[in-house]
Amino acid sequence: MIQLRPTPFDPSADMGAFSAGRTQVGAIVSFLGLARGEAAGAEILQLEAYADFTEAAIGGVVERARSRFSLLDAAVIHRVGKIAVGEPIVLVLTAAAHRREAFEACDFLMDYLKSDAPFWKKEFGPDGPRWVEPTPRDLSDLARWG
C-alpha cells in the first residue's frame, strides 16, 4: 500500500490494520518519521509531491524491496502539504517471515525515500523558507544498497 495523505494520521491505526490477520508473517518492522523541531529551526514543513508519478516511483522501489528482501508485504504512508513539528511525516511498514529481512527492507526503503523519492520539502523557520535537499549522509546511506 502506498498512500500520500494531506492531513495528520495516527500511525498506530495503520500499524494495527497492517498487522491484522497475518498468518505467514513472523516479523513486522515499522519506521515512523516525525517533523523535528530544531533549536533555531523550522516551525513548519511543506511537502510537495507529483500526484501519480510519486506513487508510481515509490511503488517501483517497493517492488524491488519485495524481491530483494523476500518481503511478504510493505506499506509506505507519506504526508504531503503543511506539517507541524512533532507530526508524523512518514510511516514505513515491512512484513517478512523473519526479522532480518523486515529490518533491512525498512532501512532500504527509508534511504530511498530520503534522497530519491519525488518529494520536495520546504522548511519555514525563523530565517525564512529554505528548500531541503539530500545531505551527503543521505546520499551515502542510499549508496550502501548498490
Added chain:
Amino acid sequence: MARVLLFGRLADVAGWRERAYEPTPARLCQLRALICGEDSALGAALEGPGVQAAVDKTLVRGDIALKPGAEVAFLPPMSGG
C-alpha cells in the same frame, strides 16, 4: 498544447507552478529554449545540477519528441521522509 509543471525551488524561481505552451513544441529541447527565452534565470535553473525532466510522467534523459498535449515536469533534487 504542452503543459509544463515546476516543482520545489524551480516554481519559486519562475513564480509559477503550471503553464500551457501553445502549440506543443516538437521537441523537449525546443520547449527548454522557449522557456529560457522568456526567463533566462528559469532556463538556467532547469539545466542546474540534479534537475530531471519527466514527460507524461516518465523520467527522460536528453532530448525527446513531444506529442501534442504532452505534460512536461521539471524536478529538482528530491527529499522526502
